[in-house]
Amino acid sequence: MAGEVQSWVLMATARAPTNIALIKYWGKRDEALILPTNDSISVTLDPDHLSATTTVAVSPSFKQDRMWLNGKEISLSGGRYQNCLREIRKRAGDVEDEKKGVRIKKEDWEKLHLHIASYNNFPTAAGLASSAAGFACLVFTLAKLMNVKEENGDLSAIARQGSGSACRSMYGGFVKWTMGNDADGSDSIAVQLASNTHWDDLVIIVAVVSSKQKETSSTTGMRGSVETSPLLQYRAKTVVPSRVLQMEEAIKSCDFASLVGLTCADSNQFHAVCLDTSPPIFYMNDTSRRIISLVERWNRSEVSPQVAYTFDAGPNAVLIAPNRKVAGLLLQRLLFQFPPLPDNELASYILGDKSILREAGLQSMKDVEDLPPPAEIKDKAPFQKFPGDVSYFICTRLGSGPRLLTEENQALISSETGHPK
Ligand code: ADE
Known part of the structure; x- marks a missing residue:
């Protein structure tokens, strides 16, 4: 047999x-x-x-x-x-x-x-x-x-x-x-x-933020929010339906300023719902909030917004730039404030599409050390740096579906x- x-x-x-x-x-x-x-x-x-x-x-x-x-x-x-x-x-x-x-x-x-x-x-x-x-x-x-x-x-x-x-x-x-x-x-x-391919200039940079804390799982967090957050009810019924229509329009017309406004507002409202949950849930940490401040300060110093940020149920930042040139300027700002630890190599700190480093004019760790403070903070008090607070960055773009x-x-x-x- x-x-x-x-x-x-x-x-x-x-x-x-x-x-x-x-x-x-x-x-x-x-x-x-x-x-x-x-x-x-x-x-x-x-x-x-x-x-x-x-x-x-x-x-x-x-x-x-x-x-x-x-x-x-x-x-x-x-x-x-x-x-x-x-x-x-x-x-x-x-x-x-x-x-x-x-x-x-x-x-x-x-x-x-x-x-x-x-x-x-x-x-x-x-x-x-x-x-x-x-x-x-x-x-x-x-x-x-x-x-x-x-x-x-x-x-x-x-x-x-x-x-x-x-x-x-x-x-x-x-x-x-x-x-x-x-x-x-x-x-x-x-x-x-x-x-x-509809909007293929967009560049996405993911900042993988070091986190020692165990986060609340999405399933547990959502259940808590549904049961206790009045803001979740308001968001689902009143805010999201019109925001979805506006986002569809922004995507159709490749309107980057609208995409930034809607994306940042929605990420912030999601985290506000987490805070509105009893007991409150904290997914972002100090590094996440410093990345928000960096982007907000830069966006406000320019005529039109440069970059969108969004955070899921964890501290990692996902940043969207309209093209490679702005992505290079973003990477300069991120590496100025969040440089790798001294013994780290640039090649293992920037993953994915490493060619954005060239766009940023960064070839070596020396180039990172020599980065000047961004123009929008030049006249302010000495700017604090946080080496090691970001584990690594992934430079990427929009992609296709399963194959x-x-x-x-x-x-x-x-x-x-x-x-x-
Ligand atoms: N959960 C996390 N990664 C997964 C994968 N690749 N397949 C199935 N479940 C997963």
């Missing part, structure tokens, strides 16, 4: 981006289905710099569903993973691989087990929405392997059940998550507002062993 065991392994590999909300999602009206209290709008970040890659393999020799994240086995028993697996299996189609001589009928998927390996190309613990990229990638890859015919709109509703903001990572560019009205959540989906990786060497699972490589 042992010699007759079928030993084929079929698999699919894909990569999906992370995203950052410009109009924030904060509050669920249904915890089980992950339905939000308001619409939200995000930008998708370049997957070359911030993404998840996932391989899903199927074989009759697999005894149970298993998953490895960044090389370590994790449990799939949580409701979020189970929701995604169940919803995709329900929609699975017939699959045929002629080369391998394999035919899987749609009803077979319920009996077949999966091995899943996923890898994030950025630190999972850095508070950079890894679960958004992770669940978008999982759902997209499962759907490809199982020949699910649904449009991405429907897939986004499945990704949403893994992690709310994952639905927005199903598209590139600018994306809106419409809150929907249906009780079953079928109309709570993501739609693309504009692709990443299949078809090269054999891009798979994270060995087709021979069915286990992570």
Whole structure:
């Protein structure tokens, strides 16, 4: 009998981006289905710099569903993973691989087990929405392997059940998550507002801010805000609907000044809701607030705003500049106030698109040490520097949505062993 065991392994590999909300999602009206209290709008970040890659393999020799994240086995028993697996299996189609001589009928998927390996190309613990990229990638890859015919709109509703903001990572560019009205959540989906080529001058700099403190998880924080914050109710009903319309208009017309005003105001209101929660939640720290002051002071010293800032449920800053030239000026200001620690190298302090360093005229640590104070603070009292308060910066841009990786060497699972490589 042992010699007759079928030993084929079929698999699919894909990569999906992370995203950052410009109009924030904060509050669920249904915890089980992950339905939000308001619409939200995000930008998708370049997957070359911030993404998840996932391989899903199927074989009759697999005894149970298993998953490895960044090389370590994790449990799939949580409701979020189970929701995604169940919803995709329900929609699975017939699959045929002629080369391998394999035919899987749609009803077979319920009996077949999966091995899943996923890898994030950025630190999972850095508070950079890894679960958004992770669940978008999982759902997209499962759907490809199982020949699910649904449009991405429907897939986004499945990704949403893994992690709310994952639905927005199903598209590139600018994306809106419409809150929907249906009780079953079928109309709570993501739609693309504009692709990443629509406004491709934008540069995004992420400041990964050192934080020793354990933050309140988004799920716990949101629940607290829904239960106790009167400001959340006002925000969801009165503020966000008109802000979403204005943001859609700003995106359509590439109106940077409006994008800055709306993005900064919405980030600040989200953190005000956190403070309005009982007990209050603090996601930003002193470094976050110093970055806000740096940007606000600069924006106010110019005729029109130079840079937008936004902060999610953690201390990291996401900064948006209108083009590479302004991004270079921003990097000068950031490195003047937050230089690396003395033994750090510039190349390991600026990740992603390092060419912005050239734009900033910075080739070495000596150039950073020699940076003059920015013009807008020249006449003020000596300016304090905070070496080491930022762990590193990631320079990136808008990116595209999930895509299949078809090269054999891009798979994270060995087709021979069915286990992570
Ligand atoms: N959570 C964080 N990263 C993830 C990933 N790559 N896949 C699934 N869940 C995740």
